[in-house]
Amino acid sequence: MSASEPTKLPTPSACVADFCIIPIGTPTASVSNEVAQVQRLLKQTGVKYSMHSAGTTLEGTWDEVMHIIGQCHSLLHANGVVRIQSDIRVGSRTDKKQGFEDKVAKVEKLLAGDQG
Amino acid sequence: MSASEPTKLPTPSACVADFCIIPIGTPTASVSNEVAQVQRLLKQTGVKYSMHSAGTTLEGTWDEVMHIIGQCHSLLHANGVVRIQSDIRVGSRTDKKQGFEDKVAKVEKLLAGDQG
Amino acid sequence: MSASEPTKLPTPSACVADFCIIPIGTPTASVSNEVAQVQRLLKQTGVKYSMHSAGTTLEGTWDEVMHIIGQCHSLLHANGVVRIQSDIRVGSRTDKKQGFEDKVAKVEKLLAGDQG
Amino acid sequence: MSASEPTKLPTPSACVADFCIIPIGTPTASVSNEVAQVQRLLKQTGVKYSMHSAGTTLEGTWDEVMHIIGQCHSLLHANGVVRIQSDIRVGSRTDKKQGFEDKVAKVEKLLAGDQG
Numbered sequence: 001m002s003a004s005e006p007t008k009l010p011t012p013s014a015c016v017a018d019f020c021i022i023p024i025g026t027p028t029a030s031v032s033n034e035v036a037q038v039q040r041l042l043k044q045t046g047v048k049y050s051m052h053s054a055g056t057t058l059e060g061t062w063d064e065v066m067h068i069i070g071q072c073h074s075l076l077h078a079n080g081v082v083r084i085q086s087d088i089r090v091g092s093r094t095d096k097k098q099g100f101e102d103k104v105a106k107v108e109k110l111l112a113g114d115q116g
Numbered sequence: 117m118s119a120s121e122p123t124k125l126p127t128p129s130a131c132v133a134d135f136c137i138i139p140i141g142t143p144t145a146s147v148s149n150e151v152a153q154v155q156r157l158l159k160q161t162g163v164k165y166s167m168h169s170a171g172t173t174l175e176g177t178w179d180e181v182m183h184i185i186g187q188c189h190s191l192l193h194a195n196g197v198v199r200i201q202s203d204i205r206v207g208s209r210t211d212k213k214q215g216f217e218d219k220v221a222k223v224e225k226l227l228a229g230d231q232g
Numbered sequence: 233m234s235a236s237e238p239t240k241l242p243t244p245s246a247c248v249a250d251f252c253i254i255p256i257g258t259p260t261a262s263v264s265n266e267v268a269q270v271q272r273l274l275k276q277t278g279v280k281y282s283m284h285s286a287g288t289t290l291e292g293t294w295d296e297v298m299h300i301i302g303q304c305h306s307l308l309h310a311n312g313v314v315r316i317q318s319d320i321r322v323g324s325r326t327d328k329k330q331g332f333e334d335k336v337a338k339v340e341k342l343l344a345g346d347q348g
Numbered sequence: 349m350s351a352s353e354p355t356k357l358p359t360p361s362a363c364v365a366d367f368c369i370i371p372i373g374t375p376t377a378s379v380s381n382e383v384a385q386v387q388r389l390l391k392q393t394g395v396k397y398s399m400h401s402a403g404t405t406l407e408g409t410w411d412e413v414m415h416i417i418g419q420c421h422s423l424l425h426a427n428g429v430v431r432i433q434s435d436i437r438v439g440s441r442t443d444k445k446q447g448f449e450d451k452v453a454k455v456e457k458l459l460a461g462d463q464g
Binding site for chain 1: 132134136145148149151152155156166167168169170171173203205209211216217219220222223226227230
């Protein structure tokens with residue numbers, strides 16, 4: 001990977017992204033219908049993902065992950081939501097492969113060592 | 117709650133916050149030690165919280181929640197991290213009480229209805 | 233600052249926070265009225281702040297900054313918004329004092345060195 | 349745009365994204381060198397962007413914007429940063445075209461009406 005021509009750089013081959021999608025200008029304060037639509041789409045894509053109360057985490061290549069999150073926006077737009085805002089936390093690293101489940105496991109192992 | 121004197125408004129009596137804390141300028145790319153320290157502090161506070169791979173969610177009054185996240189910064193500073201950045205997603209609502217577990221349950225109920 | 237009793241730790245004495253506030257369940261997709269209300273409140277508090285297209289940055293003690301962002305939520309609630317979600321990026325550091333204007337100035341100085 | 353085959357949906361044709369990029373495991377707490385590298389890359393891409401103290405805002409198609417942010421990660425990786433975390437706030441809307449400069453202008457117009 002060369003930094004001499006940065007505009008030709010590829011995007012990262014692996015990343016973990018966590019996103020929280022918010023519909024704006026919807027009739028009610030509930031967002032569960034929209035979140036359920038997103039979950040159904042994620043399931044259909046075959047990507048590895050996990051929902052929690054503050055968002056959904058997925059992993060894959062940068063392009064794949066960002067493409068899917070973009071499709072989530074498009075899906076809600078197609079279903080009538082005129083404005084959507086997402087917060088995405090995305091991480092990439094070159095020192096090792098680490099999926100989102102590994103991250104939790106590592107911390108839990110440290111905490112388990114506290115006992116005894 | 118009056119908006120006529122906004123600078124005297126109280127903060128919300130309930131909120132759900134999800135935060136991802138990142139130490140900057142540490143010797144290694146691993147953050148699991150710092151995350152474990154944060155989890156130990158959260159446990160000691162008695163606040164309701166849940167860790168996932170992209171952060172930790174907690175609920176309580178606005179002041180309580182923000183005070184605890186600030187203490188997490190101070191704890192890492194006290195343990196030698198000179199710079200810390202957090203991303204916090206925080207929500208408050210006045211239409212009903214909703215804890216972070218309720219949010220997931222509601223979406224899962226919708227998704228469960230897909231089958232059968 | 234001692235980490236031996238973490239639940240008694242004070243919050244950081246200085247921080248820079250950038251927040252983006254989103255009203256949920258409002259009749260229109262526009263959020264400019266809500267953002268304007270927030271700006272008026274910030275002005276009244278006397279805190280140092282700066283609005284940009286993706287949020288508003290403010291600086292002060294941790295408690296002060298978080299109290300004001302909480303009041304922004306309460307103000308919108310008082311004005312009829314039943315649900316509000318904010319994304320807050322907050323940083324604290326112990327190695328030096330740095331306001332939000334200093335951060336931009338430092339990068340611009342580096343970029344200015346590119347010319348000539 | 350049809351939602352009947354969501355996995356074939358295109359990504360949004362326009363979006364505004366604001367990102368804050370954080371190098372992890374670097375020798376110092378300063379991030380200004382990394383931010384400057386990102387700004388140079390953005391300039392070379394020709395995308396419309398604006399730096400502020402808490403991030404950089406850019407606008408374009410979803411694919412273009414996310415590709416460029418991914419290249420920013422790759423650039424820092426190429427320059428030796430082994431782990432990078434970004435927070436991205438991204439919005440899309442179908443009711444009208446709105447660039448990031450329009451958003452600030454609209455709020456400032458509302459605030460200007462306060463005087464006189």
